[in-house]
Amino acid sequence: MTDYIVMFSKAFPNDATPITFDNFAKAIEAFEATLITPAAPFDQYLEGDAYALSAQQKAGLKLFIEKGCSSCHNGINVGGQDYFPFGVTERPTASLLPRDDKGRFAVTKVPNDEYVFRSAPLRNVALRPPYFHSGQVWSLKQAVGVMSEIQLGVKLNDREKDDIVAFLNSLTGQLPKIDYPILPARTDTTPKPSIEK
Ligand code: HEC
Structure with a gap:
């Protein structure tokens, strides 16, 4: 072209x-690099706007820190900094383990690395079910329940789960406006796509 x-x-x-x-x-x-989603309510809160989070979201943030979620989900993307076993305190039910994907094990071949995955970055998490590598969990509330039980050995009550979900909703930022890329026109001399053999 x-x-x-x-x-x-x-x-x-x-x-x-x-x-x-x-x-x-x-x-x-x-x-x-332009696909960033700034100005999530949580960002605004960190920048000093005490009203950017609702009371419930603040309660969720407190739980997120105190229960230990933030030990794995932290940093600028609220996660994605390191690898952790999926199932620290308890082995997840089989349906939650991805079929044909043992995580880091595929790379290191060390048995301890079976079902070790990157702690998911939680920015915009509310926008992208299904959750986990298995893609079997569609509700964020259920994902929060699974995490607390298998990663922390904690059973959250209904209100606590709702509070954490409310906090996770505050991680949704402003999505970029993307101009749809129009490909240049073909010309007579444009080579046809070819697959090298
Ligand atoms: C020991 C580390 C660890 C702790 C503690 C932890 N997580 Fe996770 N989290 C992970 C890992 C690893 C994954 C990725 C699992 C996968 O993809 O199968 C994950 C995935 C998630 C996901 C799914 C994200 C997605 O896009 O699929 C959510 C939501 C989540 N965690 C929330 C929480 C909450 C809330 C807590 C506290 C109750 C918590 N996590 C505690 C390591 C942790």
């Missing part, structure tokens, strides 16, 4: 041959 040659030359002005696989990756990465 000849237009791409123009676009890539503009985007990578110092490259003699701007159309390279590495530059495709860089371009996609630069786009992905």
Whole structure:
């Protein structure tokens, strides 16, 4: 697509041959870096707006810290910093374990790494069921219940679960506006897609 040659030359002005696989990756990465979701109520709260969270969300935040959720879900993305076993205090029921995916074990082959996964980042978590690698849990409240029992050995009551869910809802930020990318037009000289053999 000849237009791409123009676009890539503009985007990578110092490259003699701007159309390279590495530059495709860089371009996609630069786009992905814009996919941030700032100004979640929790962010606003951290920045000093005491009213950005409701009383219930504040109660949920307190539980999230005091019960120990934040020991694994912390940092700028409220998780994603490290790997942990899925099932610390209790083995999850079989239906919650992903089929054909033993997590870190696939990489390290160390038996202790069976069902060890990255602690999920919890930003925007309310927007993306189903939960866990198995994708078997559709309700955030149920996911909170599972986590407290298998990761912390704690049985939360109904109100506590609702409070934590309310807090998790405060992690939903402002979604980016994305312009739908229009591909340049094909020309007679545009090669057809090919798969290298
Ligand atoms: C010992 C570390 C640890 C603790 C403590 C912990 N979690 Fe997790 N959490 C994880 C891991 C690891 C996963 C990913 C499991 C998977 O993908 O199968 C996860 C996944 C989740 C998910 C699903 C996110 C998604 O996108 O699928 C939610 C929600 C969650 N945790 C909330 C909590 C809450 C609430 C608490 C406290 C009650 C808690 N976690 C305590 C490690 C932990």
